[in-house]
Amino acid sequence: MTRVVVTGIGAVSACGIGADALWTAAATGTSGVRPVSFETLTNQRVGTAAALSDDDKESITEAAGHRMRDPVAQYALVAAREAISQAGLGEADFGDRCGVVIGSGFGGAKTLDDNYIAFGVEKNMRLDPMAVPKIMNNAAASWVSMEFGASGPIYSPSTACSSGSQSIGLGYQLIKSGAIDRCLAGGAEASLVGGVFRVWELLRVMTADKNRPFSKDRNGMTLGEGAGVLVLESLETAQARGAEIICEVAGYATNSDAGDLLRPNPDRAADCMRLALGDAELTAASVGYVNAHGTGTVANDVTETAALRQVFGEDLAGVEVSSTKPIHGHALGAAGAIEAIVTVQALSHQTAPPTINFNEMDPKIGFDPVANTARGIETSTVMSNSLAFGGINASLIFKSFDG
Amino acid sequence: MSTDKTDISQELLELVAREGMVDVSDITPESRLEDLDIQSADFVMILMALEEEYGVYISVDNELTNVQTVQDLLTLAQNKIQEGQKDANA
The missing domain is CATH 3.40.47.10 (Thiolase/Chalcone synthase)
Structure with missing residues (x-):
């Protein structure tokens, strides 16, 4: 392959x-x-x-x-x-x-x-x-x-x-x-x-x-x-051609909710992440950082958290999850590309960028999204998620190039 | 525009009925929005009308998540309208 x-x-x-x-x-x-x-x-x-x-x-x-x-x-x-x-x-x-x-x-x-x-x-x-x-x-x-x-x-x-x-x-x-x-x-x-x-x-x-x-x-x-x-x-x-390799695209998947035009479905977002892991022939445990879609709307963040828990376990142990949207904004059609670039660099620098403007844990969400300050990570694998209006989910997985 | 609480409650109730496409006689402050079949898209229409008539911007998000009944929505709208008037007078 x-x-x-x-x-x-x-x-x-x-x-x-x-x-x-x-x-x-x-x-x-x-x-x-x-x-x-x-x-x-x-x-x-x-x-x-x-x-x-x-x-x-x-x-x-x-x-x-x-x-x-x-x-x-x-x-x-x-x-x-x-x-x-x-x-x-x-x-x-x-x-x-x-x-x-x-x-x-x-x-x-x-x-x-x-x-x-x-x-x-x-x-x-x-x-x-x-x-x-x-x-x-x-x-x-x-x-x-x-x-x-x-x-x-x-x-x-x-x-x-x-x-x-x-x-x-x-x-x-x-x-x-x-x-x-x-x-x-x-x-x-x-x-x-x-x-x-x-x-x-x-x-x-x-x-x-x-x-x-x-x-x-x-x-x-x-x-x-x-x-x-x-x-x-x-x-x-x-x-x-002797190119310097930044990282490898390990896996990708996209699916659709075929449900509501605006309201996302956590089960389908979770399925999408699992499909991408399957494509990459990796387990969830190998992913050390996820750049979430994390729009900061109620509908997205609660749904996305539920989906992440389905894939990475109830306690989200061993994986840092953050949204960098408060930094570069929600760039819509460019969002997935800008965030993929942030994710690739998180891998290169072994750093999970923070979710800034974070004030207080929401009991309906219940995890710390690398609140306000970057955190070191030790991982070979990172993921970037997009969950779009129209019920369109997409997950990209990048891993360190190991020859 | 009247700022009397009872008057504004009635005005708001009528607005919710009109924009949520339900008969005003079918709703009471205790009615659950779900039972009236007022869905997220209707919320957007209600909130747009609130902006047009009272000049308040309410996003679909956090503050609306705990809204279950017509009264919850009226209370939120009234608070926002009062906040808006305070800001305007400040």
Whole structure:
């Protein structure tokens, strides 16, 4: 069976540009959440998000701006460039044997929002003629493929909060099956625009306070944005070009609840984790750290805890579980990719990043999610979970590369 | 808008009935929301109406988990409206 390894990681988030900026923030518990305001929202109820800083947005536009690119594609390109540079891929390493799987929940949200305002409010008929190719969900993946000449298959999963995890999982499966040798896989999201923010407000799952996953006083999530891209390769091709291997993708699984559109099902999330462990041929006992979906909403955190207990035992002994969402925000279609990158770095640094803003144990949850301060771990195996609206679960398992 | 507690209770009861799509004569403060078949999606509609009419933002989360009856919801809404008015006057 073909083994799949990670040879490069790249990230753009509210914590800054680069996977190192993301990891430093995650490990030190430094939040990228900041005040946000939108011109079109006259009575904004939620005042914060993990938005990119203005300086970072500006430098990304300088580096990757183009009149045919929405910010979502710019974020993906900047993350992909970093991952590819770290992997040391050259021109000959792309071509038909290299695929691109980059998902997004909202696609070109800014372009859509701007053009609807122009069309519906300002009654302007001269809209952006490039709106269609900027809005389409696969634009980020296509721009990455064009820049590097990766002419293998492109997929762009749009499965809400599981888009990024499923993209990495699908890339892994494509390599494992022998369809391709290499894949640029991840997720991108740039949906912090007035219209999208308002509909999240209306769904009432955002906190007007701070995002506090697993804490008794949690009352909702904080939106984020950004992109994460991983270079995945078959072990054989990575070794043939003398690449430095960061870790191995040990296993992946995805399933669906086929139940409620919004309310998650703990049994199905547990099944998904077990399937991923089965794919990795590992037991739950070998997993030392789980980066939880941990949105900080009541529905998610209680369900996810129940699922984790089914898989890792009632007392969750021997495994550290945390949510890094209060640090980089809930980046929706990019969340799974950004969190996979945090998880890979947790493995490399043997450190479980903390769940910040944690105040008090909830009796309905009853475990300490690496509260507020990072903790050392000794483990060869880590897991990252995504549980999306639409009942879509995805679990990724990474392990240290042992030759 | 009246801030008298009884008046606001009646207004809120009517709002819950309207947005939860149940007949106002079928509900009492003691009615369990579950028995009225008011589900999470209806909650979102009720909370949106509360925001529109009283300017309060209540997220679906922590504070709502202990809400079982219509009265629980009314109490939570009243507290939030009072908090909101206090903030506005501060």
